[in-house]
Amino acid sequence: MERLNLRTKGILLFIVSLMLLLQNLDKPMIYILDEAKNAECAREMLVSGDYIMPYFNGQLRTDKPPLHYFFMALAYKIFGVSAFSARFFSVVFGALTILISFLFCRKYLGERAGWLTAMVLLSSLHFNFQMRMSVPDPYLIFFMTSGFMCFYAFLIEKGKFWIWLMYVCFGLGLLTKGPIAVALPGLIMLVFLIWTKRFNWAMIRSFQIPAGIIIVLLISLPWYWLNYNASNGLWTEGFFFKHNLQRFSDTMEGHGGFFLLPLIMVIAGLLPLSVFCIQAIFLAWKQRANEVLLYCLSIVLGIIIFFSFSQTKLPNYTAPAYPFIAILLGFLLSELEGMNLSLKKVKWAFGFYTVMAFALPAAVYFGLKADKNVQDAAGVWIWFVPIPVGALMGWYFMRKNEISKFILSMAFSFILSNFLFFAKAYPGVYGINPVAGSLELLKNKPNLVYYKMMNSAYIFNMQRLVPAIQSQDSLSIYLKKHPDALVISRKQFEEEILASGDMVPVFEQKDTFENPITVIYKSVR
Structure with missing residues (x-):
């Protein structure tokens, strides 16, 4: 170099x-x-x-x-x-x-x-x-x-x-x-x-x-x-x-x-x-x-x-x-x-890092398992294993006083995990979301609206505008004129939507890592 x-x-x-x-x-x-x-x-x-x-x-x-x-x-x-x-x-x-x-x-x-x-x-x-x-x-x-x-x-x-x-x-x-x-x-x-x-x-x-x-x-x-x-x-x-x-x-x-x-x-x-x-x-x-x-x-x-x-x-x-x-x-x-500083200056911090490195894969596994929406993706914890491996290698090189290898073991274990994170873990988890799960249902539907709130990602991924309806009366009027309409909303508004017409939910899924539940309704008429 x-x-x-x-x-x-x-x-x-x-x-x-x-x-x-x-x-x-x-x-x-x-x-x-x-x-x-x-x-x-x-x-x-x-x-x-x-x-x-x-x-x-x-x-x-x-x-x-x-x-x-x-x-x-x-x-x-x-x-x-x-x-x-x-x-x-x-x-x-x-x-x-x-x-x-x-x-x-x-x-x-x-x-x-x-x-x-x-x-x-x-x-x-x-x-x-x-x-x-x-x-x-x-x-x-x-x-x-x-x-x-x-x-x-x-x-x-x-x-x-x-x-x-x-x-x-x-x-x-x-x-x-x-x-x-x-x-x-x-x-x-x-x-x-x-x-x-x-x-x-x-x-x-x-x-x-x-x-x-x-x-x-x-x-x-x-x-x-x-x-x-x-x-x-x-x-x-x-x-x-x-x-x-x-x-x-x-x-x-x-x-x-x-x-x-x-x-x-x-x-x-x-x-x-x-x-x-x-x-x-x-x-x-x-x-x-x-x-x-x-x-x-x-x-x-x-x-x-x-x-x-x-x-x-x-x-x-x-x-x-x-x-x-x-x-x-x-x-x-x-x-x-350059040996101008002793490794003793950073040893305690590296000890803390080692504990965190071993805790991270476990935290990923149990965190995903705790969320029913993404628990099937809990296996992505495996892509974080290079991090604790790198920590163990760091201790080995620290004991041998090989400073460059000590630093590289930390950095490259994270670079490898970053690569695996973006290649496998991140798409695997965030690919499980209500927008991805319902896009096929919404494709080529001309009469599509949302009631009060919806996941913003629908707009970009469908590359179309979705009109908003903000009141129950307005929704009732719209459904009478468009009985084939689909309505995107959230579970919290279900009572109002069902009272606006003969609607039934045809899709329901919790937003990824969020509390709201996305629901799509259609008329039974």
Whole structure:
């Protein structure tokens, strides 16, 4: 590897990352709520040709700005409308995030640390999972990571290219997920400047802030303005107040949690090597004279602390911290490899990891067995066996003081399990869902409606809109006019539906890992 030039190394890393993320990308079907709504919104944009107003099932969707919709629509044009297409550019941005994390770490902390940083990300199940979803987070993570790295490169190298590129990244981030893509990095970078005693007028002037604001606005403002006019401000109000301010100030959709939950999410999200997160953070603080470590530590702590105060807490919120905690872990592991740190420093953490590694397959088995809907898929526990095997190999190499093999045994056991997870376990479990089970029943049915609520994945997978009926009287009138209609709903509304006409359930299945039960009704007349 040492004989290869940097460009070749980067291309090889990108290709390997892309291949790992792309494998079995079309499986399972689009089913998870966020995936379904984002993928369908992009499809409706493509069908209508309206890239200003985001719609889901014909209704205004105010959740997110449009950049990921644009990329998904482009993939639909290239590959056709499918789960693969909806997820394709997420994978591309995931591979790019791994690449720039490697390049940044290699440049400022050395090549060994760079490769170990890439290994941290490649072995993480949650990072791989996040970067395979048809959601805006892979795009946001890439643009925030790029912006942070450009900022540091400008501080060290003073090249104007880096500062202009930073503003481009933040403009695209603003078009991806809104003000959080600019406000949070801006706050963290300000704290870092104050912390390192760089905050002065000369430094502020060097950032060319007025020109930077113009760049950010030129990239993002046209769409926001066109959308504001087209929706009479409805999208703007829904997005900025409900999906930004309200998510921070109130618990939404039951996604709350205690103060330290974001820290736990980051550690859990980057397993296996994140088991050494605490040591990595302490080492970065101890060696904070190395400013790149201090900078990465500032980003990690800034993101974690910010979302600790948010009343709505989700694992994807703290995912932009992943590349930077991966760099801290890469540095820690490179110090272990270089024998600058003793294995005793991480032995207790590896002991905890070993217990978790053996518990994971059992937890998968008994967790699936406990859910009647997916208990037949409990056998997927076997695909997690490489993880405890890797832990045992780790102990063997630790006893022999073979540091590189100790690290590789952890990382590659998880990479292998990730491969098996996406090839076998994930499709095997999520393929058991009411949408997949009832699509054949609904095929080519012209008079199809839903009553009050339904699984959002129906819309994308049928590639058609399904009219909503929200009252019992309206349903009665509709059924009189369309006696051959099928009605999708949930079990909780069964009494109202049966009272609306001579209806009987023809399909019933619990949603995967959710409490609602999807039911399809038809008339007996």
